[in-house]
Amino acid sequence: MRIATWNINSVRLRISHVLRFLIEQNIDVICLQETKTLDEYFPRKEFAEIGFVNQYFRGEKSYNGVAILSKDDIKEVKHINWCGRNDTRHIYVKLTSNIELHNFYVPAGGDEPDTSTNPKFEHKISFLNEMLNFFIKNTKKNKILVGDLNIAPLEHDVWSHKQLINVVSHTPIETKTLLEIIKTGDWIDVMREFVPHNEKLYSWWSYRNRSWEKSNRGRRLDHFWVSKNLFPQVKSGAIYKETRSWERPSDHVPIIVDINI
DNA sequence: ATGGTGGAAGGTCCA
Numbered sequence: 228m229r230i231a232t233w234n235i236n237s238v239r240l241r242i243s244h245v246l247r248f249l250i251e252q253n254i255d256v257i258c259l260q261e262t263k264t265l266d267e268y269f270p271r272k273e274f275a276e277i278g279f280v281n282q283y284f285r286g287e288k289s290y291n292g293v294a295i296l297s298k299d300d301i302k303e304v305k306h307i308n309w310c311g312r313n314d315t316r317h318i319y320v321k322l323t324s325n326i327e328l329h330n331f332y333v334p335a336g337g338d339e340p341d342t343s344t345n346p347k348f349e350h351k352i353s354f355l356n357e358m359l360n361f362f363i364k365n366t367k368k369n370k371i372l373v374g375d376l377n378i379a380p381l382e383h384d385v386w387s388h389k390q391l392i393n394v395v396s397h398t399p400i401e402t403k404t405l406l407e408i409i410k411t412g413d414w415i416d417v418m419r420e421f422v423p424h425n426e427k428l429y430s431w432w433s434y435r436n437r438s439w440e441k442s443n444r445g446r447r448l449d450h451f452w453v454s455k456n457l458f459p460q461v462k463s464g465a466i467y468k469e470t471r472s473w474e475r476p477s478d479h480v481p482i483i484v485d486i487n488i
Numbered sequence: 489a490t491g492g493t494g495g496a497a498g499g500t501c502c503a
Contacts, residue, residue, distance in 0.1 A: 236494075236495065236503085237494095237496075240495070240496090261495090263495070263496065264496090288496075289495080289496045289501080289502080290496085290501085290503095335502080335503055337502090337503095347502090377503090433492085433493080433503095434493040434495095434503090435491080435493050435494090436492075436493085437492085475494090478493090478494080478503080
């Protein structure tokens with residue numbers, strides 16, 4: 228089974244990109260973040276026409292929004308309202324193989340990395356602490372967690388560890404908490420099993436840099452984790468950078484993982 | 489130190 232995750236920054240604007248990607252890469256299950264549309268406007272028909280007939284999504288106008296679309300049946304769908312907000316940042320399903328697949332869009336956190344002055348950063352840290360507590364209690368096997376987690380946890384997940392150490396997405400409180408979630412939840416950070424920790428690895432390049440590819444000031448904000456027991460079944464993991472060069476791209480690129488299930 | 493761009497909006501917030 229080939230599972231992908233992608234923050235597409237508007238599913239309606241980017242529908243042709245997503246369809247092209249799904250077809251060209253022969254994806255079976257796609258997890259989207261930042262769909263940015265109400266459910267009534269979600270492009271159901273376009274996805275169904277290329278085989279993604281099982282569609283589960285939660286969206287809102289302008290902000291957030293997550294979706295899990297699958298060619299194969301899905302057994303159940305749920306979500307959690309993290310931090311007591313109904314803000315469409317999470318959805319999870321049970322695949323027919325009984326694997327629980329979580330799709331997250333973690334708050335970006337605003338500019339100032341100070342929980343006492345910046346409510347957005349406070350929200351992000353609270354969200355992470357709730358994730359930590361949830362996955363400490365929920366240590367079942369057969370889980371996958373993907374999404375835009377808006378944190379680049381390792382030194383070489385950013386173009387300059389030194390210059391970004393006080394920039395939201397790479398501050399110690401964020402990276403420490405994310406690594407703690409991985410550790411206590413018994414997760415495997417799949418992409419870092421395929422790319423050594425001393426090599427740069429990014430999934431996002433800012434729109435604010437026109438020559439994004441040449442300057443290559445990226446960050447690894449998007450993630451694909453599997454519970455430890457599943458990792459032997461993972462056959463490949465790749466960040467599909469090509470989409471960043473497509474016309475009017477998302478600032479994030481997809482991750483593709485092949486897993487025998 | 490600042491601003492750079494893009495998306496949903498149709499002003500302004502968010503990333």
